Amino acid sequence: MAQFPKDFVWGASTCAYQIEGAAQEDGRGETIWDRFSHTPGRIKDGSNGDVACDHYHRYRDDVKLMRQLNHNGYRGSIAWARIFPTGSGAPNPAGVDFYKRLVDSLLEAGITPFFTLYHWDLPQVLQDQGGWANRETALRFVDYARYITGQLGDRVKHWITHNEPWCTTFLSTYLDIHAPGGKDLKLTLQNAHHVLLSHGLTVPAIREVVPGAVIGMAPNYVPAYAVTDNPKDVAAAHRFDGFFNRWFIDPLAGRGYPPDMWEYYGANVPQITPGDMDIIAAPLDFLGLNYYDRAYVVDDPTSTHVPHTRGVPSSQEWRTADRDVYPDGLYDMLRRVYLDYNFPALYITENGAAFSDEISADGAVHDADRVEFLQAHFNQAARAIDTGIPLKGYFVWSLLDNFEWSQGYTLRYGITYIDYATQRRIVKDSGLWYRDFISQNRA
Ligand code: FCB
Numbered sequence: 001m002a003q004f005p006k007d008f009v010w011g012a013s014t015c016a017y018q019i020e021g022a023a024q025e026d027g028r029g030e031t032i033w034d035r036f037s038h039t040p041g042r043i044k045d046g047s048n049g050d051v052a053c054d055h056y057h058r059y060r061d062d063v064k065l066m067r068q069l070n071h072n073g074y075r076g077s078i079a080w081a082r083i084f085p086t087g088s089g090a091p092n093p094a095g096v097d098f099y100k101r102l103v104d105s106l107l108e109a110g111i112t113p114f115f116t117l118y119h120w121d122l123p124q125v126l127q128d129q130g131g132w133a134n135r136e137t138a139l140r141f142v143d144y145a146r147y148i149t150g151q152l153g154d155r156v157k158h159w160i161t162h163n164e165p166w167c168t169t170f171l172s173t174y175l176d177i178h179a180p181g182g183k184d185l186k187l188t189l190q191n192a193h194h195v196l197l198s199h200g201l202t203v204p205a206i207r208e209v210v211p212g213a214v215i216g217m218a219p220n221y222v223p224a225y226a227v228t229d230n231p232k233d234v235a236a237a238h239r240f241d242g243f244f245n246r247w248f249i250d251p252l253a254g255r256g257y258p259p260d261m262w263e264y265y266g267a268n269v270p271q272i273t274p275g276d277m278d279i280i281a282a283p284l285d286f287l288g289l290n291y292y293d294r295a296y297v298v299d300d301p302t303s304t305h306v307p308h309t310r311g312v313p314s315s316q317e318w319r320t321a322d323r324d325v326y327p328d329g330l331y332d333m334l335r336r337v338y339l340d341y342n343f344p345a346l347y348i349t350e351n352g353a354a355f356s357d358e359i360s361a362d363g364a365v366h367d368a369d370r371v372e373f374l375q376a377h378f379n380q381a382a383r384a385i386d387t388g389i390p391l392k393g394y395f396v397w398s399l400l401d402n403f404e405w406s407q408g409y410t411l412r413y414g415i416t417y418i419d420y421a422t423q424r425r426i427v428k429d430s431g432l433w434y435r436d437f438i439s440q441n442r443a
Contacts (some may be wrong), residue, residue: 001162002442003382004381004382004441005385006442007314008392008394008441009072009073009112009347009392009393009395010070010071010072010073010340010392010393010394010395010434010438010441011066011071011072011073011074011075011111011114011304011393011394011395012066012069012071012074012075012395012396012397012399012415013074013075013076013349013350013396013397013398013399014019014055014074014075014076014077014398014400015076015116015119015120015163015294015402016076016078016082016119016121017031017033017049017052017079017119017120017121017403018049018052018053018398018401018402018403018404018405019052019053019055019249019399019402019403020052020053020054020055020056020079020170021049021050021051021052021053021054021056021057022047022051022054022056022057023048023049023050023051023053023368024050024326025029025056026082026092027082027085027092027094027095027097027099028079028081028082028085028092028095029081029084029085029086029087029092029123029124029125030081030124030125030204031080031081031121031122031124031182032049032120032124032127032131032179033049033120033124033405034049034050034124035124035127035177035179035180035182035248036146036178036179036180037049037066037179038410039402040209042179042181042406043405043406043407043408044357044406044407044408044410045407045408045409045410046408047403047408047409048403050343050409051072051401052402052403053400053401053402053418054423055153055400058099058423059098059102059105060105060212060221061425062101062399062400062425063105063106063109063111064109065399065416065425065427066106066109066111066149066157066391066399067109067110067111068427068435069078069415069427069432069435070161070321070435070438070439070442071111071112071296071438072107072110072112072299072438073112073113073114073159073393073395074111074112074113074114074399075113075114075115075119075349075350075395076102076113076114076115076117077115077118077119077121077163078099078115078116078148079095079121080117080118080122080141080144081095081121081123081124081325082094082095082096082098082099082147083096083099083144083145083147084123084140084144084147084236085123086125086126087122087123087125087126087137087140087144088121088126088140090362091147095248096148096151099115099148099151099152099431100151100152103152103155103156106359107155108114109203109411110351110419113155113156113158114158114159114160114347114349114395115152115156115158115159115160116160116161116162116163116218117141117144117145117148117149117159117161117162118141118161118162118163118168118198120163120164120168120172120178120179121169121354122137122179122180122306126140127180131180131191131280132168132169132190132191132192132194132195133187133190133191133194134194135194135197135341136275136309137194137198138194138195138197138198138201139198139201139324140327141198141202142198142201142202142205145202146203146205146206146208146209147200147203147287149205149206149209149210149213150210153209153210153213155212155399156210156417157212157213157214158214158215158216159206159210159214159215159216160212160215160216160217160218160349161198161199161203161215161216161217161347162195162198162199162217162219163201163290164218164219164220164230164290165195165196165199165217165219165222165248166194166219166244166247166248167219168191168192168195168221169188169189169191169192169195170188170192170243171263171433172188172191172319173187173188173191173304174188174305175308176407178405178406184266185265185306185380186267189265189269189270190270190271191270191284191305192247192248192270193270193271193272193276196248196251196252196280196378197276197279197280199217199252199280200276200279200280200282200351201279201282202280203215203282203283204282210316212338213285213383214285214286215286216284216285216286216287216343216347217286217288217290218270218288218289218290218348218349218350219245219246219249219280219287219288219290220290220291220292220293220350221245221249221289221290221291221324221333221337222240222244222245222292222293222295222344223241223245223293223295223326223332223333223336224237224238224240224241224245224294224296224297224309225237225294225295225296225297225328226297226298227297227298227312228298230298231300231439232298232299232402233298233299235299235400236297236298236299236300236307236308236309237295237297237309238260238297238404239260239261239264239307239308240297240307240309242260242264242307243261243307244295244307245436246258246261247261249287249337250279251280251341252280252281252284252287252341253281253343254277254281256277256423257269257277264306264307265306267269267382276342277383281298284344285344285347285411286344286345286347286392287337287341287343287344287346287347288346288347288348288349289333289334289346289347289348289349289352290348290349290350290397291324291330291333291351291377292323292325292331292350292351292352292353292397293324293325293326294324294326295309295311295324296312296313296324296328297309297310297311297312298310298312298339310333311324311387312332314326315349318388323353325373327373327377327379327380328376328380329349330348330380330381331380331381331383331384333414334346334380334381334384334389334391335384335387335389338384338389338390342380344390345390345391345392346389346390346391346392347391347393347394347395348381348391348394348395348399349394349395350396350397350398350412351374351377351394351395351396352370352373352397352398352415353370354404354412354413354414355370355413356365356410357401357412357417357428359417359419359426363426364426364428365417365426365427365428365429366427366428366429366434367428367429367430368429370415370428370429370430371429371430372428372435374396374433374434374437375433378394378437380395396415396434397413398413398414398415399412399414399415399416400416400418400419400425401414401416401417402414402418403414414431415428415430415431415434416427416428416431
């Protein structure tokens, strides 16, 4: 069995909009995801996050569940619009209070909280003022971050500025799949620059107000492999890597934007103010990586989209949710990020898969696929640790089935099944397996 250090952080990951519900409660402001999910045609099953897993009211039970499952860490996110309903101005005490109570519960249960400050739920008022294309949004983010980390920072030390900036930008305003929608490459690259800038400005702000802060970011990472040895396909895989991974991680690591991609994007490159790249390179304590799948690509000059590649279906064992699941990619990613960049520590901040889970006649959810999936990925993580890579923790996506963005409730990623009609939580076989795996590793 794969062996992990005794102090390894084991837990699950969630996100405010996907689980909290209570969208109109206690002064929470509207976000771009409220607006988007209520726009007809945007969400596969016509659903939204108004109620989701009702975690806002059931957080005590959910923390109890984590404890029963032997988790010693938890990665959640904070809803900006609960703290500043219009994105800035006066804070909303009721919103702050919710997260204080959540932190109390976690600490009582012996669970170390890691909080993400931005998991895509931009306050709608800021979107109305230009969203991430407006440089001011980065400054409002810093104000919000400084305030909430100051409020919780006596007890919460682990902070993640952004979740998956590629999704915040490309998936949203270029591929038109996530809020607020759009198909504009130039705008998207400007958004990405301001997201990165907001990150860089926030790191020192958190350090100022949280003594002993441990700060990172959680980009999603998709390792790219060329299908053939043809130099065009090899170049295509490198370009995909630039598009998805390097565009975000190179600047964090102090390298600026990758020159090959800068050239490739031509007139669409963002406007940069002198000094921005130094700000973005603020030293981090760790890098979180969200890992789901790989890109297996060939060159495709006829594609209407950057990065002009085409994914080729591969015969992997777990072809689910249209993803090319590839456990070895987790090792390849950790190794590459470790050897190529200088982050002092790495975490897997998300990893999981959606399967067609059902409640069986015996009342249980027998998700054998997910057990195998986790096992295979943990093996790769252990392999990385064996070679000296400083991987410090693993957060499975997700603790609960939840509102899966544009897919609504049609995809179940949880290690716990949610019966949405009753909000009953049923720990799946994978959740029980994970519980036992954790305790064996701690023994
Ligand atoms: C990631 C997101 C997370 C969830 C999983 C399935 O890209 O960060 O919120 O949607 O995918």
